[in-house]
Amino acid sequence: MDVKNDCGDVNCPRHGSLKLRGRSFEGEIVSARMRKTASFSLERREYDRKYQRFEKRYTSLKVHNPDCISAREGDKVRVMECRPLSKTKKFVIVEKVLNATG
Numbered sequence: 001m002d003v004k005n006d007c008g009d010v011n012c013p014r015h016g017s018l019k020l021r022g023r024s025f026e027g028e029i030v031s032a033r034m035r036k037t038a039s040f041s042l043e044r045r046e047y048d049r050k051y052q053r054f055e056k057r058y059t060s061l062k063v064h065n066p067d068c069i070s071a072r073e074g075d076k077v078r079v080m081e082c083r084p085l086s087k088t089k090k091f092v093i094v095e096k097v098l099n100a101t102g
């Protein structure tokens with residue numbers, strides 16, 4: 001992994017002063033077109049009683065994407081809850097689990 005020494009971002013959990021707390025999820029980056037923000041998708045299974053099988057449901061979150069992580073679309077990442085960084089952003093990427101293929 002290409003982790004730079006310091007990204008200079010105060011909202012980076014490694015190099016800044018951002019404190020992590022709360023929930024942690026593993027999921028996939030679906031869009032990384034915004035500056036330092038990415039869109040994250042989380043898959044969960046919910047049991048459907050009528051059809052007696054599990055169905056996939058997705059939750060999407062806006063997550064902070066520090067320069068030292070720079071996650072791309074398709075990457076599997078671990079996110080952790082932090083203080084609200086903007087109106088919709090209260091999670092930050094803490095590590096890349098798997099790079100996107102190709």
Ligand SMILES: [Zn+2]
Nearest residue numbers: 007012015068
């Ligand atoms: Zn950093």
